Amino acid sequence: MCLAIPMKVEKVEGDFAIVSIGNVKREVNISLLENVKKGDYVIVHAGFAIEKLDKKEAEKTLEIFKEIK
Amino acid sequence: MKYIEQYRNTEKQKEIIKEIHKYGKLINRNVNIMEVCGTHTMIIGKYGIRKLMPENINLISGPGCPVCVTPINYIDTAIELSKIKDVIIVTFGDMMKVPGSFSSLEKEKANHAEIFVVYSPIDALKIAQDNKDKKVIFLSVGFETTTPLIAQTLKISKEKNIKNFYILAGNKLIPPVMEFLLREKDTEIDGFICPGHVSVIIGLSNYISISERFNVPCVISGFEPFDILLSIYLILKSIKENDCKVINEYKRTVRENGNIKARKVMYEVFDVVDDEWRGIGLVKNSGLKPKDKFLDFDAEKKFKIINKNSKEKKECLCGEVLKGKKSPFDCPLFEKICNPENPYGPCMVSSEGTCSAYYKYERK
Numbered sequence: 354m355c356l357a358i359p360m361k362v363e364k365v366e367g368d369f370a371i372v373s374i375g376n377v378k379r380e381v382n383i384s385l386l387e388n389v390k391k392g393d394y395v396i397v398h399a400g401f402a403i404e405k406l407d408k409k410e411a412e413k414t415l416e417i418f419k420e421i422k
Numbered sequence: 423m424k425y426i427e428q429y430r431n432t433e434k435q436k437e438i439i440k441e442i443h444k445y446g447k448l449i450n451r452n453v454n455i456m457e458v459c460g461t462h463t464m465i466i467g468k469y470g471i472r473k474l475m476p477e478n479i480n481l482i483s484g485p486g487c488p489v490c491v492t493p494i495n496y497i498d499t500a501i502e503l504s505k506i507k508d509v510i511i512v513t514f515g516d517m518m519k520v521p522g523s524f525s526s527l528e529k530e531k532a533n534h535a536e537i538f539v540v541y542s543p544i545d546a547l548k549i550a551q552d553n554k555d556k557k558v559i560f561l562s563v564g565f566e567t568t569t570p571l572i573a574q575t576l577k578i579s580k581e582k583n584i585k586n587f588y589i590l591a592g593n594k595l596i597p598p599v600m601e602f603l604l605r606e607k608d609t610e611i612d613g614f615i616c617p618g619h620v621s622v623i624i625g626l627s628n629y630i631s632i633s634e635r636f637n638v639p640c641v642i643s644g645f646e647p648f649d650i651l652l653s654i655y656l657i658l659k660s661i662k663e664n665d666c667k668v669i670n671e672y673k674r675t676v677r678e679n680g681n682i683k684a685r686k687v688m689y690e691v692f693d694v695v696d697d698e699w700r701g702i703g704l705v706k707n708s709g710l711k712p713k714d715k716f717l718d719f720d721a722e723k724k725f726k727i728i729n730k731n732s733k734e735k736k737e738c739l740c741g742e743v744l745k746g747k748k749s750p751f752d753c754p755l756f757e758k759i760c761n762p763e764n765p766y767g768p769c770m771v772s773s774e775g776t777c778s779a780y781y782k783y784e785r786k
């Protein structure tokens with residue numbers, strides 16, 4: 354039930370944004386985040402964006418793995 | 423999102439599995455690693471991660487499915503509420519099949535109770551706005567990931583002065599139940615894979631306190647098989663080096679301090695209370711009830727339903743399964759009488775329930 358997926362912000366209108374994944378578009382409430390902009394990726398759960406995805410950090414996680422060896 | 427391809431690179435996964443085996447040998451004793459997130463349970467099952475582990479590394483599932491841990495009394499109350507004239511019950515889909523003492527919401531719907539399934543609490547509020555002559559009760563369950571959204575919905579409802587919207591509050595907090603399990607006799611937990619999307623809201627601090635007091639490594643994990651494997655590796659490395667701490671493997675989404683705004687909204691609306699977990703019992707400071715300011719939304723106060731006859735079926739081992747003491751395979755009803763089509767106990771209902779995930783992916 355806590356499933357949440359990253360979706361791309363297409364348009365921001367007040368407390369709401371249109372987000373997309375593939376061909377699917379949805380309206381989500383963004384009032385629990387600050388400064389959501391077009392082009393951001395947000396993590397969407399039950400009709401709300403709960404966090405922004407940080408692309409730089411995504412790459413860094415893979416770096417941790419390089420350190421293993 | 424190109425990075426995703428890299429997270430799915432099987433060569434990388436193979437290398438990490440090799441490292442896990444290396445540490446398995448170095449540690450050379452049984453290690454129990456618990457995940458407390460239903461989505462992690464599903465991914466571990468789906469990608470066969472349990473089978474990739476060395477013999478002495480056990481992945482055990484904890485109480486990570488909000489639907490499974492909702493007390494039977496709550497389900498019975500929801501069913502009683504659905505029988506009241508002019509009441510509409512609105513719920514997340516997972517709740518429909520959960521067995522109460524005598525019935526389920528799905529059966530009541532077939533008996534013409536007005537029960538709607540929604541994806542978001544905001545949709546529930548819309549139903550209230552569209553049905554002003556009815557009383558709309560939202561079944562408010564979920565962990566920290568979900569609760570702030572419900573809190574925000576109540577705030578919106580208050581602002582818009584909507585008078586026919588209520589919640590039956592059953593929301594729960596994860597860190598108190600982790601602590602409860604660590605204190606349980608005969609549950610041995612050597613490390614936690616912490617729930618990624620709960621952590622988006624709460625951040626790291628609760629886990630730091632748990633890790634320090636109980637000397638267990640806690641790794642906040644993402645949802646690719648790679649993330650889970652990496653988290654297991656990080657836990658084993660911490661154990662070997664006797665350096666138990668909190669590591670955030672899911673930094674691409676989880677910030678150190680969590681989502682402060684979401685937490686603020688959650689605690690503006692809800693007070694922390696001791697709460698009952700199905701199969702587990704009363705857990706201190708683990709539940710949430712509307713604050714006085716929001717009591718007008720509280721279905722419990724408004725409709726005053728009292729269930730004295732709620733009773734669990736004795737044969738179901740869900741309680742032991744949720745505590746990580748037993749595996750679904752230990753339950754004599756698993757597969758035979760209890761399956762996702764006809765769930766006998768709550769852990770078989772939601773796709774994230776431990777018994778249901780094992781049924782789907784891990785049957786021998």
Ligand code: SF4
Nearest residue numbers: 739740753760767777
């Ligand atoms: S298999 Fe069914 S009856 Fe057995 S513990 Fe799981 S949910 Fe309960």
